[in-house]
Amino acid sequence: MSGFAPAGDPVIPDYGQASDCVINNGFFCTDWFASQWSTVFWPPLVDHIYMVLIAVVVGFLIAFTAALIAYRKKWLAGPIGVAATFLYTLPPLALFQLLVPFTGLTLLTVEIALVCFTLVIIFQAVLAGLAAVPDDVKRSAVGMGLDTKQLMLKVELPLALPSIISGLRIATVLTVSVATIAAFVVDSGLGSPILKAVSSPFNTQFIAAGALAVLLAFVLDGLLVLIGRILTPWTRVRI
Amino acid sequence: MTESATTTMPATSTARSTRNSSIVFDNVTKTYPGQTAHALDSLSIEVRSGELVCLVGPSGGGKTTALQLVNRLVDLSSGEIRIGDTNIMDLSPIELRRTIGYAIQQSGLFPHYTVAENIATVPTILKWDRKRIEARTKELLELVGLTPVENWLKRYPGQLSGGQQQRVGIARALAADPPVMLMDEPFGALDPITRVAVQDEFLDIHRAVGKTTLFVTHDIDEAIKMADRIAILKPGGLLAQYDTPAEVLARPADDFVAEFLGAERGLKRLALTTVAEVLAAGRDRRGSSPVAAAAGSTEAGNPVSAAEWPEVSATMTLREALSLVSAAHAQGARVMDAGSHLGDVTLHELICPPADDPARTTEGARI
Structure with a gap:
C-alpha cells in the first residue's frame, strides 16, 4: 500500500452548488446574502452596534460634563473647544496607529478613537443649546426663586434638549461610519466583512455590509428623532 | 378664545393681605461696577401696603434697576430696602424671591412647561401638596379670565396669544400668594387693543387681591391709568416726582416732568375722571x-x-x-x-x- 498511489477517482473538493448569480459575480446575490446572514453579517452587525453605542454613550458623558463646566466657567469654553476640535481633525487611521503601541490591537483602541470623534460635536451641541435658552426665561426663573441647580435641571437642560439631541444624531451617524475603519485594528464590526471583501472580486459581501452600515445609521438616527420627540413635546405644538 | 374674556372673581380668591407689606426704599443708590454714573441715586419712596406704584421714566432712568434691587437680581450699592418690617438683606436671595411675585415683559413663561406647570412653579419648589397646587392653579386661571380652566391647563405657552401668555404670567406671579408683586413692563410687548384689555383685567385683579405692587413702565399713559401713585425717574436715577397721577399732571415738579408728560398733559388729566x-x-x-x-x-x-x-x-x-x-x-x-x-x-x-x-x-x- 503506498500512500502516494493515485486514488481511483480524482479528489475535487465539493464546494456545493453555487447559483448563477454567484458564479457570474452579480451585483448583489440575494440567495448568497440570505444563506451567509447568520455567519458573515449578523455577528459583525451586533458588534458594530455595541461599538457605536459604547462610543456615543462614553463620548456623551465626557462631552456633556465638559460642556457643563465650560458653561459655568466661560473662560474654559475656548480651550476645551480647541482640544476637542483637534481630536476631531485627526485622521482615524493615524489615530489608531498612534494608539496601538499603548493599548494594542484591542477594542479599547477603537473606542478611544471613536470617542475622540464624538466629543467636539456633542460638546458644541450642549453648549449651544444652553446658550440659546432665552434670557427672559432665565431671568423670570431666577426672579421666582429657583436656585442654580433648579435652574439647570428644570429650565436650562430641558430647553437645551433639542440641540443636544441633534448633536447626538450627528455624532451617532458619524460613529457608525467611522467604526467600519475599526476593522484595521480588530476583526469586529461591519468593517470586517467589507475589508475582507475589497481584496476579493466578489461584490455581494461588501455591498451588503456597506448597506447594513447605512441602514444602521438611518435606524439609530430615527430612534434618536423619536426619543427627541417624546422628550420635547412642547416643540411640536403650534396653533 | 377671546382676548377680553370676562374676569370672574372666585369666592375663594386670595384675601386682602392685612399685615404690613409696604416696600420702603431708604436712600437707595446703585452704581454698576465700572461705571461712574449712578444707575439709581438716593431713592427714597414708600409703596404702601396694597398700593400700586408705577415707576416711569426714560431709558437710563434706573426704573428696572430699582425693581430688580427689590428681589435682589441686582445688589444694592448703599441704602436699605424693607418689605414690611424686614430688611431684604436679612433673607437669602432665594428665600426672598419666593415671597415676591415677579412678572416680566414677554411673560418669561417656561416654553417647555404647560400652563398648569408654569403656574405651579413656585408652589412646587415650596413643596405644596399636589391637591393644593391643583386647586390653586384652577383658582388663578379663573382669576385671570382663562376659562373654562380645563381648556387651558395642558396647553404650552407656544399655543397662546401674547395677551393670554401675559395672563398666565400674572397667574404664575400670584401663585404662592406673595404679599408683594414686581412687574417689569409686563404689557410692553402687547398690541394696543390687547394691552388695554389686560390692563383692565389686571386692575380688577389688583383691586381684588390688594397686593403691594411696584410696576415699571415706559408708557406714561399706562402709568396714569394703573397707578395709585407715580414715581418719575430722570436720567442718572434721580427721583423727579412722586405723587398721584392727578397731582403729577396738574402740577409737574419741574420742566423734566412736564416735558416727559408731553404736550397733551391737560388732555391726559381728563382721562382720570369719568x-x-x-x-x-x-x-x-x-x-x-x-x-x-x-x-x-x-x-x-x-x-x-x-x-x-x-x-x-x-x-x-x-x-x-x-x-x-x-x-x-x-x-x-x-x-x-x-x-x-x-x-x-x-x-x-x-x-x-x-x-x-x-x-x-x-x-x-x-x-
Whole structure:
C-alpha cells in the first residue's frame, strides 16, 4: 500500500452548488446574502452596534460634563473647544496607529478613537443649546426663586434638549461610519466583512455590509428623532 | 378664545393681605461696577401696603434697576430696602424671591412647561401638596379670565396669544400668594387693543387681591391709568416726582416732568375722571334739574341743539367724551346708560372737571 498511489477517482473538493448569480459575480446575490446572514453579517452587525453605542454613550458623558463646566466657567469654553476640535481633525487611521503601541490591537483602541470623534460635536451641541435658552426665561426663573441647580435641571437642560439631541444624531451617524475603519485594528464590526471583501472580486459581501452600515445609521438616527420627540413635546405644538 | 374674556372673581380668591407689606426704599443708590454714573441715586419712596406704584421714566432712568434691587437680581450699592418690617438683606436671595411675585415683559413663561406647570412653579419648589397646587392653579386661571380652566391647563405657552401668555404670567406671579408683586413692563410687548384689555383685567385683579405692587413702565399713559401713585425717574436715577397721577399732571415738579408728560398733559388729566363723576358733581351744584341747567348754558347760535348732542356713556372718561363732543361740533353731551337718559354735561364741565376725589389727591406726601 503506498500512500502516494493515485486514488481511483480524482479528489475535487465539493464546494456545493453555487447559483448563477454567484458564479457570474452579480451585483448583489440575494440567495448568497440570505444563506451567509447568520455567519458573515449578523455577528459583525451586533458588534458594530455595541461599538457605536459604547462610543456615543462614553463620548456623551465626557462631552456633556465638559460642556457643563465650560458653561459655568466661560473662560474654559475656548480651550476645551480647541482640544476637542483637534481630536476631531485627526485622521482615524493615524489615530489608531498612534494608539496601538499603548493599548494594542484591542477594542479599547477603537473606542478611544471613536470617542475622540464624538466629543467636539456633542460638546458644541450642549453648549449651544444652553446658550440659546432665552434670557427672559432665565431671568423670570431666577426672579421666582429657583436656585442654580433648579435652574439647570428644570429650565436650562430641558430647553437645551433639542440641540443636544441633534448633536447626538450627528455624532451617532458619524460613529457608525467611522467604526467600519475599526476593522484595521480588530476583526469586529461591519468593517470586517467589507475589508475582507475589497481584496476579493466578489461584490455581494461588501455591498451588503456597506448597506447594513447605512441602514444602521438611518435606524439609530430615527430612534434618536423619536426619543427627541417624546422628550420635547412642547416643540411640536403650534396653533 | 377671546382676548377680553370676562374676569370672574372666585369666592375663594386670595384675601386682602392685612399685615404690613409696604416696600420702603431708604436712600437707595446703585452704581454698576465700572461705571461712574449712578444707575439709581438716593431713592427714597414708600409703596404702601396694597398700593400700586408705577415707576416711569426714560431709558437710563434706573426704573428696572430699582425693581430688580427689590428681589435682589441686582445688589444694592448703599441704602436699605424693607418689605414690611424686614430688611431684604436679612433673607437669602432665594428665600426672598419666593415671597415676591415677579412678572416680566414677554411673560418669561417656561416654553417647555404647560400652563398648569408654569403656574405651579413656585408652589412646587415650596413643596405644596399636589391637591393644593391643583386647586390653586384652577383658582388663578379663573382669576385671570382663562376659562373654562380645563381648556387651558395642558396647553404650552407656544399655543397662546401674547395677551393670554401675559395672563398666565400674572397667574404664575400670584401663585404662592406673595404679599408683594414686581412687574417689569409686563404689557410692553402687547398690541394696543390687547394691552388695554389686560390692563383692565389686571386692575380688577389688583383691586381684588390688594397686593403691594411696584410696576415699571415706559408708557406714561399706562402709568396714569394703573397707578395709585407715580414715581418719575430722570436720567442718572434721580427721583423727579412722586405723587398721584392727578397731582403729577396738574402740577409737574419741574420742566423734566412736564416735558416727559408731553404736550397733551391737560388732555391726559381728563382721562382720570369719568362722565359719571362730572354728572354727579353737576347735580350737587345745580340741584336736581341738570337738563334745564345745561340747556340754560347753551349759547345762541349753537350749531347743534342740546337735543341733538352726541350720546356718551357714564363710564367714559372725560377725554373720550370730549372727543365725541368735538367730532359732533356740539357744546355738550347727553349721558346715556342702557337706553335711559341720565342727564347732560356741557363742554365747559368736560374741560374743567370738578376737583378730583380728595382721597386720591391727598395721598401725595413723600416720605
